[in-house]
Amino acid sequence: MKWYAPLATACIVLAACGAPSPETAETEAVATLPAEPAGTLNVYSARHYDSDKEMYKRFEEETGIRVRFRESGAAELLEAMKAEGDNSPADVILSSDAGTLYRFKDAGLMQPIESDVLAERVPEHFRDPDGNWFGLTKRLRVIVYDPDRVTPDQVDEYADLASAAFEGEVCMRSSTNIYNLSLMGELIDRLGADTAEAWARSVVANFARPPQGGDTTQIEAVAAGQCSVALVNHYYWVRLTQGSPAQRATVEKTSLSFPQQDSWGAHVNVTGAGVAAHAPHKEAAIQFIEWLTTEEGQFLLTTETKEIPLVSGAEQPAGLDRLPPDFKESELPLNRLGENQSEAQAIYDRAGWN
Secondary structure (H helix, E strand, O other), X not given: OHHHOOOOOOOOOOOOOOOOOOOOOOOOEOOOOOOOOOOEEEEEEOOOOHHHHHHHHHHHHHHOOEXXXXXXXXHHHHHHHHHHHHHOOOOEEEEOOHHHHHHHHHOOXXXXXXXXXXXXXXOHHHEOOOOOEEEEEEEEEEEEEOOOOOOHHHHOOHHHHHXXXXXXXXXXXXXXXXXXXXXXXXXXXHHOHHHHHHHHHHHHXXXXXXXXXXXXXXXXXXXXXXXXXXXXXXXXXXXXXXXXXXXXXXXXXXXXXXXXXXXOOEEEEEEEEEEEOOOOOHHHHHHHHXXXXXXXXXXXXXXXXXOEEOXXXXXXXXXXXXXXXXXXXXXXXXXXXXXXXXXXXXXXHHHOOO
């Protein structure tokens, strides 16, 4: 097992263990929400896509329920709801990471719901065991690599990023990014904290440059020869294949590896939703989340993002045919990612992965 082979060591100064810093949103568009009439649904969303606006419009047309939305970073929404307290107008919380959804639940900002529809459509490991949130779409955290410098067998496990063969060849974004925190949350669960920390230290020793940028930045760096491997969510890569000629030329210089195909499967995460703790329109909120698991809802959630529909049989967005037709994905209960989040950040801090 590569995970238990000796890993290269790195001398890292121990850093203070702070609480995880959430990923900030790419954009922010905040709408003020005045007192609302009946038949209204207030969505607090950490997503920022034009297709989401079409999604709200379709739901309005089909149900007659007026949708108002507030888009911002997950951390900003969480703090806003804390400040609003019992008077919060939020009905639905929509966010792009199970670890983030855990933060809302842990802060007492969600309430458990019972829905036969969601219980039937959302597999158990993709939802909160207490019914506070439900996964809606999937994303895989995979390895992007330069096929001219790296062979697929060199990157078929996350452990490979710690190999001495990649000294000076690894690009990464910050450890405070929620996607990296969630991956570490799974590694802690799978391997134990000591082995996970040894991995992080050795990956840091292989850095080609200090952590910087987002996932697209890592793909561009690999394509430009600044490094040969990096971690990214699959949909950043797929979006580039559907982008401008320059973007398509860039992404064609790279390949994706889905790690752990001979063991537990590639790390998977979700976009998910829950009902706010003080939702003024609880029934409409449940109706909306259930609607997001319909064929139409799944299409609108994934058509622009290039995430993977979670509900079996839903239409795949354009571009996903560039991914392997079959791949094994982890079935770790996603609530574990949130539960391990603080320890994950502490490990990254000690490893010097800033």
